[in-house]
Amino acid sequence: MGLNAFLESEILQQKEFPSEWNQHVGIPQNAYFFIQKYVRSPDKKILFLRNQNEIKSSIPSSHSCLVSERRLNDYQDSNQFLSLANRSLSYGGLLIGSVETYTNRKKKIKENRPATLGNIVYSWDAFLHRFIPKTPIAGKLYEFVSKDKGKLMSDVEALGRLCATGFELIEQQEIGERMFFVAKKVGNPYKEINPTYWPIVKLRRVGKGGIEFTVYKLRTMYPYSEYLQDLVYQKNNLSDGGKFKDDFRVSTLGKFLRKFWLDEIPMLWNLIKGEIKIVGVRPLSRQYFNLYSTELKERRVQFKPGLIPPYYADMPHTLEEIMASEMRYLEAYSLSPIKTDINYFFKIMKNIVFKGARSG
Numbered sequence: 001m002g003l004n005a006f007l008e009s010e011i012l013q014q015k016e017f018p019s020e021w022n023q024h025v026g027i028p029q030n031a032y033f034f035i036q037k038y039v040r041s042p043d044k045k046i047l048f049l050r051n052q053n054e055i056k057s058s059i060p061s062s063h064s065c066l067v068s069e070r071r072l073n074d075y076q077d078s079n080q081f082l083s084l085a086n087r088s089l090s091y092g093g094l095l096i097g098s099v100e101t102y103t104n105r106k107k108k109i110k111e112n113r114p115a116t117l118g119n120i121v122y123s124w125d126a127f128l129h130r131f132i133p134k135t136p137i138a139g140k141l142y143e144f145v146s147k148d149k150g151k152l153m154s155d156v157e158a159l160g161r162l163c164a165t166g167f168e169l170i171e172q173q174e175i176g177e178r179m180f181f182v183a184k185k186v187g188n189p190y191k192e193i194n195p196t197y198w199p200i201v202k203l204r205r206v207g208k209g210g211i212e213f214t215v216y217k218l219r220t221m222y223p224y225s226e227y228l229q230d231l232v233y234q235k236n237n238l239s240d241g242g243k244f245k246d247d248f249r250v251s252t253l254g255k256f257l258r259k260f261w262l263d264e265i266p267m268l269w270n271l272i273k274g275e276i277k278i279v280g281v282r283p284l285s286r287q288y289f290n291l292y293s294t295e296l297k298e299r300r301v302q303f304k305p306g307l308i309p310p311y312y313a314d315m316p317h318t319l320e321e322i323m324a325s326e327m328r329y330l331e332a333y334s335l336s337p338i339k340t341d342i343n344y345f346f347k348i349m350k351n352i353v354f355k356g357a358r359s360g
Helices: 004-007 019-023 028-036 078-088 102-110 115-134 137-144 157-166 227-234 250-260 260-270 292-299 317-335 336-352
Strands: 047-048 063-071 089-099 167-175 178-185 199-205 212-218 277-279 306-308
Touching: 019 028, 028 167, 028 178, 078 089, 078 157, 089 157, 089 167, 102 115, 102 336, 115 137, 157 167, 157 178, 157 227, 212 260, 250 260, 260 306, 277 336, 292 317, 306 336, 317 336
Parallel strands: 047 063, 063 089, 277 306
Antiparallel strands: 089 178, 167 178, 199 212
């Protein structure tokens, strides 16, 4: 019996795990009904993968569905695997796979251990498999010993890797000790994928003249977060204050750093280099910049962005209010630069000290 015929059979209707599925040793039984929803169509050219060599020499766009039996963690170069999968799939084709995330690992370690022992084992495991791989020298040794396999990643990093390699998330579900995902090919991989791992991150921002420059900040998000901006905006839109609503990319430590502006300390280097000034509109990513009106975008690029934005003088809530606030500042600044920045600086300091204005 062929795979598609088998999936349409009475066995499927009885909600039983079919014996024929046992040939796919890397897929746990409890993930079967999640996967079968997407592989039932008889016109799908499905390929089950146990290693990326199976698609290295495949004809581009030759499959409509790939199912990885291995976890994303277990590919020596997961980005290379995802790029090869992208090339092998037709446009709109599906990639189904799984990953062991930090959350999965934590649950697995603590599940059958006393609380204290579980915390000790988890702390050591996190140091060995999360911290060490991201350090320069020890990370190379870890990569050599492990063949760069089995590295842990957050769910944010896993989804970011998918987006960076030309996929769009369709569904994700925690099953057993893994997070399973279904992603659709919507484009080609980025030409350069440069994730940020270090405590100080480099972010591309729109500056004077519309020219992008590098802003330095303390890390507040998980690696590969920069590739998920469109996903977060489409799913959650914006909250009060113009921030992305319910932004799951921000870590617990990151929330603390943002609350007290500690994440922006490295931007003093941008100030010293003359790329920004003390008071001015916030330097924005290209994606966020494009949410603004044409008039404000044209006005914004006439001036340097700032370290302290006028937002904290007016405390607007919606995107429209933020745009109006910035336009008022820019119009005033164009008429009287020094006076405007002095007035805004003291008004902002007053809101911070006496009204508890925070970065959030």
